[in-house]
Amino acid sequence: MSHHKPHSHSTSPANAEAPRAHPPAFRWTRKHLLGLESLSAHEIEFVLDTAHSFKEVSTRSVKKVPALRGRVMVNAFFENSTRTRTSFSLAASRLSADVVDFSESQSSVTKGETLIDTARTIEAMGVDIIVLRHPAAGSAELLARSVQCSVVNAGDGAHEHPTQGLLDLYTIRERFGKVAGLKVAVVGDIVNSRVARSNLWGLKKLGAEVIFVGPPTLLPRSFETLGARIVHDLDSVIGEIDVINMLRVQFERIQTSQFPSVREFTRLFGLTPERFLRCKKDIFVMHPGPMNRGIEISSDIADGPNSGVLKQVTNGMAIRMAVLYLVSHAGAADH
Amino acid sequence: MRTQYDHADVARAVEHLTASLAAAFDPAAPLVVVGIRTRGQTLADRISSLLAARGFAHIGRGVLDITLYRDDLSEIGPRPMVRPTQLHDEIDGKPLILIDDVLFTGRSIRAALDALSDFGRPSAIRLAVLIDRGGRELPIQADFVGLSLPDVPIEHRVNVHLTETDGEDEILVEPRTVEPRSEKPRTA
Numbered sequence: 237m238s239h240h241k242p243h244s245h246s247t248s249p250a251n252a253e254a255p256r257a258h259p260p261a262f263r264w265t266r267k268h269l270l271g272l273e274s275l276s277a278h279e280i281e282f283v284l285d286t287a288h289s290f291k292e293v294s295t296r297s298v299k300k301v302p303a304l305r306g307r308v309m310v311n312a313f314f315e316n317s318t319r320t321r322t323s324f325s326l327a328a329s330r331l332s333a334d335v336v337d338f339s340e341s342q343s344s345v346t347k348g349e350t351l352i353d354t355a356r357t358i359e360a361m362g363v364d365i366i367v368l369r370h371p372a373a374g375s376a377e378l379l380a381r382s383v384q385c386s387v388v389n390a391g392d393g394a395h396e397h398p399t400q401g402l403l404d405l406y407t408i409r410e411r412f413g414k415v416a417g418l419k420v421a422v423v424g425d426i427v428n429s430r431v432a433r434s435n436l437w438g439l440k441k442l443g444a445e446v447i448f449v450g451p452p453t454l455l456p457r458s459f460e461t462l463g464a465r466i467v468h469d470l471d472s473v474i475g476e477i478d479v480i481n482m483l484r485v486q487f488e489r490i491q492t493s494q495f496p497s498v499r500e501f502t503r504l505f506g507l508t509p510e511r512f513l514r515c516k517k518d519i520f521v522m523h524p525g526p527m528n529r530g531i532e533i534s535s536d537i538a539d540g541p542n543s544g545v546l547k548q549v550t551n552g553m554a555i556r557m558a559v560l561y562l563v564s565h566a567g568a569a570d571h
Numbered sequence: 572m573r574t575q576y577d578h579a580d581v582a583r584a585v586e587h588l589t590a591s592l593a594a595a596f597d598p599a600a601p602l603v604v605v606g607i608r609t610r611g612q613t614l615a616d617r618i619s620s621l622l623a624a625r626g627f628a629h630i631g632r633g634v635l636d637i638t639l640y641r642d643d644l645s646e647i648g649p650r651p652m653v654r655p656t657q658l659h660d661e662i663d664g665k666p667l668i669l670i671d672d673v674l675f676t677g678r679s680i681r682a683a684l685d686a687l688s689d690f691g692r693p694s695a696i697r698l699a700v701l702i703d704r705g706g707r708e709l710p711i712q713a714d715f716v717g718l719s720l721p722d723v724p725i726e727h728r729v730n731v732h733l734t735e736t737d738g739e740d741e742i743l744v745e746p747r748t749v750e751p752r753s754e755k756p757r758t759a
Contacts, residue, residue, distance in 0.1 A: 292655040301639040
């Protein structure tokens with residue numbers, strides 16, 4: 237095995253991030269979390285700072301606080317996602333909420349009708365928060381308009397995945413002590429990715445530069461109008477970026493004409509050991525998981541000192557605790 | 572009724588509190604001093620330093636955020652900022668002094684006791700407050716009091732200002748200016 241040993245990039249977390257000062261009058265008022273596009277920079281930072289406090293809870297010997305005691309959270313997942321569902325469940329447990337899982341694969345019934353009917357049924361059981369994962373873009377918003385309880389979007393089609401966007405922001409801020417001024421590349425199947433979109437909104441609001449990288453078939457020029465820099469040649473930007481967020485290659489799409497062959501994709505857009513050598517020494521490598529080792533990211537890099545992959549998972553818990561806490565009885569209605 | 576106390580009054584109250592604590596605990600034995608955010612934390616810092624100056628050699632420190640343990644979370648409406656709890660030393664088996672600025676209904680102390688029990692089991696927990704203003708809603712009393720203000724009407728607020736957070740040391744007794752919690756603004 238001729239493994240290219242990644243050069244010793246340092247990842248000393250010199251800038252342990254601390255909560256920023258918020259105006260004393262600021263209070264979180266949103267009952268739902270549907271996406272990052274509609275949040276202000278201030279609201280985003282408020283969630284990140286709240287998550288910072290919740291991270292401490294997970295370090296205690298008793299990893300539980302009574303903040304949501306007596307509340308019920310339902311995981312309504314119309315698409316499989318074991319990790320996101322588990323993360324939300326654990327986050328809710330640490331806040332002492334009761335958790336119910338409701339999973340249903342898509343039936344042939346009209347999606348909209350099924351979704352709202354299902355949600356109202358769940359709500360009638362006395363639920364306080366619905367965490368929704370659904371293949372249709374806009375489903376979380378639709379749901380929020382149809383029920384009285386809080387709705388947290390855990391991914392709606394290719395639209396948004398706000399808690400993933402928030403945990404990525406948190407992890408970047410934790411690593412660099414700031415987000416503003418950083419150059420962040422999001423690489424891969426952009427057009428089908430809700431993670432890419434939530435990253436874009438959050439990063440831009442906090443002042444980072446977002447570079448979308450992918451083949452033209454998976455990254456149309458139209459994305460420029462959203463405020464991202466569009467690049468089809470990863471090597472042209474590899475030396476200037478501070479963060480690289482490698483999206484998962486979605487095999488269910490790989491057979492389509494949009495997608496190059498796996499080998500071609502790895503050669504052009506994968507984070508290979510050779511490409512890694514041309515990165516900045518302290519480049520921060522991220523991946524929303526689950527990873528396809530050897531395809532979009534090489535194993536050595538994923539497990540190496542520049543990787544933030546497991547930190548993303550840990551921080552995701554804190555972000556979801558913060559979000560569940562904040563949207564519960566948020567007072568003034570969002571809609 | 573007196574409504575204003577200046578920095579000399581605050582200093583006297585802190586000194587009185589420290590003296591009672593110094594008399595009650597063994598300076599050679601471990602002692603943990605924990606303040607409740609925000610002003611209890613500042614007072615705990617001051618009292619720890621004063622105790623150290625009196626020869627207390629093994630003081631552990633900590634700050635407690637009780638937001639997640641409050642029993643009025645569903646009433647306070649939009650979320651206030653949650654801050655981390657930091658207990659720098661083991662609290663198991665040592666006496667612990669819990670410090671807050673004003674003791675009123677006792678609900679904050681109830682929350683603080685719940686929070687502490689998630690971190691460990693001190694040999695004893697004692698409560699020290701700068702001001703006891705009466706008005707308890709729970710069976711909780713302070714063990715050490717800097718200044719007693721038993722005649723403050725229930726609808727008044729006792730506001731403690733400390734140099735570190737507010738620019739100067741003073742205590743103000745004022746009629747409530749903000750709406751009571753139960754009357755949070757309603758939206759249509």
